[in-house]
Amino acid sequence: MKLYMPTKVYSEKNCVENHSRELAALGTKAMVVTGKHSSRINGSLEDVIGALERERVPYVVFDDIEENPSVETVMRARALGIKEGADFVIGVGGGSPMDASKAIALMMANPEHDERLLYTKAQVSAQGPVYPAFPVAEVPTTAGTGSEVTPYAILTKNVLPDIVLTTVPGAAAQGAFSHLEKKTKQSISHHIFPALALVDVSYLQTASRSGCIHTAVDTLAHLIESHLNTNTTSYSRIYSEMGLRTWARIKDKLLRYEIGEEEREALMRACTLGGMAITHTGTSLPHGLSYPITCEMGLPHGKAVGIFLPGFIRNYGDQEEVMKMLSLLDFGGVQPFSEYIRQLLGEVSVPEELWERTMDEVLANPAKLKNYPFMLDREHLQLFR
Structure with missing residues (x-):
């Protein structure tokens, strides 16, 4: 390591x-x-x-x-x-x-x-x-x-x-x-x-509701994708585990958008920890899938990444590790997590033609697959939507 x-x-x-x-x-x-x-x-x-x-x-x-x-x-x-x-x-x-x-x-x-x-x-x-x-x-x-x-x-x-x-x-x-x-x-x-x-949390005070939520979900994706990653180590998980616990403390308030100074401090701390985590592992499939969606649908980056998180963890090859990760976030399972993300981000419909092209691009690019530690084919990737 x-x-x-x-x-x-x-x-x-x-x-x-x-x-x-x-x-x-x-x-x-x-x-x-x-x-x-x-x-x-x-x-x-x-x-x-x-x-x-x-x-x-x-x-x-x-x-x-x-x-x-x-x-x-x-x-x-x-x-x-x-x-x-x-x-x-x-x-x-x-x-x-x-x-x-x-x-x-x-x-x-x-x-x-x-x-x-x-x-x-x-x-x-x-x-x-x-x-x-x-x-x-x-x-x-x-x-x-x-x-x-x-x-x-x-x-x-x-x-x-x-x-x-x-x-x-x-x-x-x-x-x-x-x-x-x-x-x-x-x-x-x-x-x-x-x-x-x-890093000064004071600068978050003027953030809009949507901006705060979408960037917070980007942080969440960094923490999850680093934790469930080919390159994860005991050292990188020091950052991701601390970040996931920190994120868990404010998740309900984020849903209700009751964001005060304490919550902003937690979000900023989780963000920096997420950055430290992906520095050592890189991101994984939700980020790789999000880029065409952002470019062609104009979705904010955090929202585009977030819509793939439920499918990513639902179909991840090691469900025991998924449950450990969800426990750090204080979710009892994949379904409560999926419902939370849906409530936070709303429904997003990706056009079929764009989704087909997105899958083609990901499957054809080894760099987008290397951080996912299991074999991945089109049938499996289809479930991530």
Whole structure:
């Protein structure tokens, strides 16, 4: 077994202010990556800018990160970062800005390459990664992805045939993906751990009801998929078991949406634990099945993942382990869990043609199957719906 968790995490109120010196020490000019609205409403962007100004570190803000960020957006941000001479990146927001910040940090540090580098197999030499990234700090404002402690960055990309990386002199080539229509969500090939995670539960106070529920279900999926996983170990289950117990304490209040400070703290703690868990195991089939649903139906990520959780645990190959996991969540069986998810998320109908294509894509992709520790054929996968 192995355990590797290189991200320094501070989880406390006012942690951006409290640890501004460590934030500023990551470089000489910051690229702040965020979305258009929420980081301004919840105060996180103001706090980050205040910390940088207090430490006299110059910065540039890129605030055009969309939900399910695209490769094109990453490349636009990279161009701005290089132009401004930034040498570290701060992601502020939910999973989209935090994931994008990692990809941007990679591309800024490798200006001779175009966007194909994102999906080129990572290489490591005796001196470290062949394609290093600039340092990244994350300031999460949702309790869902756990991206503040994972090395993953999920981007929306156009489907392309296999490609071979080439170097491009000078600035990166732009728009190589722009004329293809079909999109998918896919993790970049490089693992980029944040150097610093500044987790302040105060930023959750302005979250909407739907946003809170969908991100909480994403956390739940991380904990379940890590626990029931080919790569699970006694070490990874330290995180998943603690996270499942934490989630169990607020599940009834989440259903009634009685979310106060104590519940927000529990959600944020479970989120970070879920991120630590999947860092060591990866996600499994509910996430793999969700990506086409998100891209083509426009469902929020957490909801798209959540609709597959009941089928996943109902048909998992080791039901004894499923029952152990459900006991940690304080459910008496699969049926009460399934009914809970239905009440929480509502009914979702996936069109038959989309479901057939989704199954085809999953079964044809070994990367989406490797974390499921049992044989899987189409007949079995059909039951996950």
